Amino acid sequence: MRTRVLTVVLAFVVLAVAGFAVPLLAVTSAQRTQQLVAARTADLDRFAGLAEQAAESDDTGALTADVRRYTELYGEAVVVVDARRAPVVQTGGLRAADPAVARLVDAALRNQPVSPGGTLRPWSRADRLLARPVGTGTRVSGAVVLRASVRVAADDIALRWALVLAGAGLLAVACVLLARAATRWVVRPLHRLDRAVGTLAAGLPPEHARAGGPPELRQLATGFNRMADGVTTALEQQRRLVADTSHQLRNPLAALRLRIDSLQPHLRASATRTYTGVTGELERMEHLLDDLLTLANAEHRAGELAVSDARESCCDATAVTAAQARLWQPVAEQAGVRLEFVPGPAVLMACPEGELAQVADILFDNAIKYAGGGARVEARCIGEGPDTVLEVRDNGPGLAAGELSRAGTRFWRSERHREVRGSGLGLAIAERLVAGHTGHVEFTAAEPHGLRVRVVLPKGHPA
Missing domain, CATH: 3.30.450.20 (PAS domain)
Incomplete structure (x- = not known):
């Protein structure tokens, strides 16, 4: 402007x-x-x-x-x-x-x-x-x-023209300096408002925009500060409600599990099925609480990254993904899934090692759970122009064409997977973490069948 x-x-x-x-x-x-x-x-x-x-x-x-x-x-x-x-x-x-x-x-x-x-x-x-x-x-x-x-x-005439042009130049310079001062006076409050809006959009408490400039901008800054206070309070209450609820429910759930486990020796054989269903639901609730806390932390982290320029952290995506694939190998063998990592050259990704490992865990967990026994899961890391891609594909049943656009939506799960244990928050967490580093997650169908998930992030630069 x-x-x-x-x-x-x-x-x-x-x-x-x-x-x-x-x-x-x-x-x-x-x-x-x-x-x-x-x-x-x-x-x-x-x-x-x-x-x-x-x-x-x-x-x-x-x-x-x-x-x-x-x-x-x-x-x-x-x-x-x-x-x-x-x-x-x-x-x-x-x-x-x-x-x-x-x-x-x-x-x-x-x-x-x-x-x-x-x-x-x-x-x-x-x-x-x-x-x-x-x-x-x-x-x-x-x-x-x-x-x-x-x-x-x-x-x-040349001398007189030089004097006239010198005077015109001095006047033009004075006008330019005055124009710069005037535009700075007008635009500076807008820059402050823009930073405050970006911070608020990221879900973080924004600093109050200082009122300055023309009266209209001062009035706008005052109105924005009032609105930001209300929005920040509502967001903080919502975040605190999720976190407090998750924490507070842990103790009753832990106590309930202990009581149910203590009842197991006193149950008749005919009650084993009911006992198994109750413990399964308890486990599902515990996983749901863990995922809610993880999602809240991921959203907060994404908001911090959205308003800061501190994205210098990078890691070797090939090494991190290979390490996570080895950790998930026993889980895949137990589920009857063949998990393979395609070796390749080291490629840097603009993402901290811990967060990339968390994203890789989510992708491996979903692929092993939903690909089904006898399926093959393949992971690799490649460089594509200015980006680094972590790709996980399987040859399982995959998703229908209409379901691909909904993958990653909170709590959404395909109708075919309703019986599979999960909360529907894993891919949403991965997307929030990746988006915080200016990346994105792509969901496409694999050939001849299956699902291909690609995490695209900018290439990292060594310090």
Whole structure:
């Protein structure tokens, strides 16, 4: 936003500075050009007066001396001719026979004074020719042509332009600094609000956004702080309710298990089935409480990672997955599942070793439970461009096409797996942990049948 605001303000500043600088430059050039023309016109008038006196007295000595002295002082050539176009005096290499001079002489003998057209610029270097008739309006006795040098005038214009442009530059810099200060004053509260919103969205208690900037933003910050307090309180109460409930239920469940276990020796053989069902339900409740606590911790961890830049922790995904596969090997053999890890080169993954091991445990647990006896579970770690992928696939029954999009949803389980022990929270926990490290989990069907789960995370960089 700050860039867009600065772009608009700077465009306005450029237009405003150009709006007064360009006309000022044009006026400066026009004024200096007029000064040059006025000065040379006065010189022409003086030469024309001397030429008229010389024509009346047939004495050109004063005219010749004055013209030559002028050329020596200023380096500008002068040509004076009589009514028959015969040269009276010629200086500075200018000749009456020159085509350009001849045209001006013809115009002057027709009583038409000639002044140079166009406005001078700093880069102007070509000399200008001016002509003036000698005599009165009814009787023209000759003409005077002067070749004026524009270098001094052009240098003056260049100096004035430099001063104008320097002033315009200073004004533009002042406007830019003012614009930056103004936009910072407006945008800084928005940055603070954005950080607070990100923290709140991650489920963490946000810092109160300091009220600053325009009155509208101060009012917005105050309203956000009130809302954040309410949302934070509600989230904390919810998190505390889950954690406290899980902790508080552990003791009654533990006591209930002890009492039920103490009853086992006193039960008749016909009550064994009921006893087994009760203990199974107790185990399911214990697993559910453990998963709820794990999910709450995963969400809190994901929220911390979402608002921090501390993602430097990385691990060798190949080594971690291979170690977890060895730990799950006895469980797979007991379930009649063949668990294999495909060896490969070491690939770094931007995830701490403990959290990756936890994700791998969840994937192995689900694959062994739902693939079924006689199935084959295969795991591997590969690098794909900027990402590292942990892939676990099985050749079990898998999921239907409509069920793949629901995999990972909390408490969701396929209808075919209702009898399998589980809470439906394992993949949700894995997804929250992976999402905290800017990764994602993909669920696709394996060929010819089965399920393929891919954990995609950015590659890690060694410290």
